[in-house]
Amino acid sequence: MVTEFDTIVIGAGPGGLAAAYALAQQQRVLVVENDLWGGTCPNRGCDPKKMLYSAVETRDQASHLQHDGLSGIPEINWPELMAFKNAYTNKVPAGTLAGLKAANITTVHGQPRFIGADQISVAATTYRAANFIIATGQTPVIPQIEGQQYLQTSTDFLALPKLPARIAFIGAGYVALELANIAASAGAEVHILQHNQRLLRDFPETDTRLLATALTAQGVTFHWDTELRAVTENATGYSLTTNTSLQLTVDAVFAASGRQAQLAGLNLAAAGVEATAKGVTVNDHLQTTNTRIYAVGDVVAKAQPKLTPVASLEGRYVAQVLLGKREALTYPLIPQVVYASPQIAQVGVKLVTAQQAPTQYEIREQDVTQWYTFNRIKEPTARVTTIFEQATHRLVGAIVYSSIAEEVINYLTILMTQHVTKAQLSQQITAYPTPASDLAYYL
Structure with a gap:
């Protein structure tokens, strides 16, 4: 039947x-x-x-x-x-x-x-x-290595009844950085093994290097140019064998190198x-x-x-x-946020794209650490990069590095979607002083 x-x-x-x-x-x-x-x-x-x-x-x-x-x-x-x-x-x-x-x-x-x-x-x-x-x-992708049965994933991390004292994450993408940030903040000794010297390859390197420095200060140890080759269980935990001379034993190993x-x-x-x-x-x-x-x-x-x-x-x-729609799918602007400490967010035209077309785009990089909003919350370092189309002077891209990046990037996404100009924004009144009242300074 x-x-x-x-x-x-x-x-x-x-x-x-x-x-x-x-x-x-x-x-x-x-x-x-x-x-x-x-x-x-x-x-x-x-x-x-x-x-x-x-x-x-x-x-x-x-x-x-x-x-x-x-x-x-x-x-x-x-x-x-x-x-x-x-x-x-x-x-x-x-x-x-x-x-x-x-x-x-x-x-x-x-x-x-x-x-x-x-x-x-x-x-x-x-x-x-x-x-x-x-x-x-x-x-999640599980690396096909010796001892792969000892590797856990983000699913396991998010269900841990007890936080392991020593943790290693394999990879330096979204998942690894966000979970490493949580684990380190909760008191674990945290290691990240990355096969090259770059994290979050889709984001600007200036901001990702700042994040690596900030996470290092919070207790996360990065092992650059390091590839995991094998995991061995022993009496004190799990020993990691890599392509380097690194000697590392931890209580849990999480595969976070892709999905x-x-x-x-x-x-x-x-x-x-x-x-x-x-x-x-x-x-x-x-x-x-x-x-x-x-x-x-x-x-x-x-x-x-x-x-x-x-x-x-x-x-x-x-x-x-x-149900009858015939038009092809058109995607709106899609903001992305990495929930680390601090956050990195971006939307629209990528920085590398703008840098490769200087006659088409104007890039404004601003250190906003001392602006009122960020000074009020004692932000150690805050940056906002905005990208404008030369011909129309419209905002077409943005990158935010801050503990409130998720909020700021959403505001900027709305401005970009609605094609709001600086003149139009000056006619709007937002609650002051707030991150929203700073928006005019980004345009």
């Missing part, structure tokens, strides 16, 4: 859920999930990470105000902080499932497998649909869906090589940042396509 639906969504993360809800009032929709309802972000990704980070940023603020009105830096209580995080994440799967049922969306838990161009099987049941949406996200599309078990070949090492191949309507099957979110091979809001945007877009 085959059960029929209009659309089957594979994956109940932000992208898949956005599509399912948008389709539910007009179609028969099935959502299949083989892990936690809600997906990576709210269960074991950006949301729980930010819950842990809340204690870090509060501790940072107290540290900056020592001898300026505060005495004593609070200590992070890891079990209490983890309980705080769990109070949020423990509710996500059941809440997600309840929401789907309330919207009359059929749900199935299990591993889906394509058995044809328009059919999947889950356990012993076959499901057929006119269209499919693949929204399975990504999974890959989560496609295992889907049997895409049976459905005629092509994928590469970077993810599922799609066109400008997010159709795969099987035009009845779409893909959204982090599982897609794309140039855009693989972020939760992007997945949700894509999910809503595909729903519109299935």
Whole structure:
């Protein structure tokens, strides 16, 4: 027996859920999930990470105000902080499932497998649909080395009941830096092994070097030009063998050198869906090589940042396509934030792009440490770089290095999206003195 639906969504993360809800009032929709309802972000990704980070940023603020009105830096209580995080994440799967049922969306838990161009099987049941949406996200990459069974991932870190005293992170991207920052702030001895001398390669090197210096001052040790070759368990922990003479024994090792599309078990070949090492191949309507099957979110091979809001945007877009929309997908400006101490954020035209086209772009780099806003919170170093289009004088790109970079970059993104000029901004009144009242100085 085959059960029929209009659309089957594979994956109940932000992208898949956005599509399912948008389709539910007009179609028969099935959502299949083989892990936690809600997906990576709210269960074991950006949301729980930010819950842990809340204690870090509060501790940072107290540290900056020592001898300026505060005495004593609070200590992070890891079990209490983890309980705080769990109070949020423990509710996500059941809440997600309840929401789907309330919207009359059929749900199935299990591993889906394509058995044809328009059919999947889950356990012993076959499901057929006119269209499919693949929204399975990504999974951490585990280096294929001796002792790889001892490597843990961000999922394990975000569920640690007790913080290990000595920790090593492999890689210096978003995940490694954000989790290393949390661990060091909570009192762990933290090491980062990076295969070259560059971190966050998508961000300007001037800012990333500042961040490396700041994290070093907070107790994070960077081992540059260092590649992990093997992990050995011993009586005192885990010994790391590298391509250098480094002698290092730690209590936990976390692989944080990248993520890959989560496609295992889907049997895409049976459905005629092509994928590469970077993810599922799609066109400008997010159709795969099987035009009845779409893909959204982090599982897609794309140039855009693989972020939760992007997945949700894509999910809503595909729903519109299935309901009759014909236009190709156009992405809005996508701000990116690294939640370290301090934060680095960027949006729009990249600095390296502007530097390579000096007749097209104007770059303004400002040290804003002594501006009122940043002086008030005793920011050790704050920088804002703005990029303008020469022909129109419009703001088209920005980079912010500060403990409040997430707030400032959102303001700048809005200004860029709405093409606000300095003259127009001068006619607006914002609460003063605040980061928003500084905006005119960036234009």
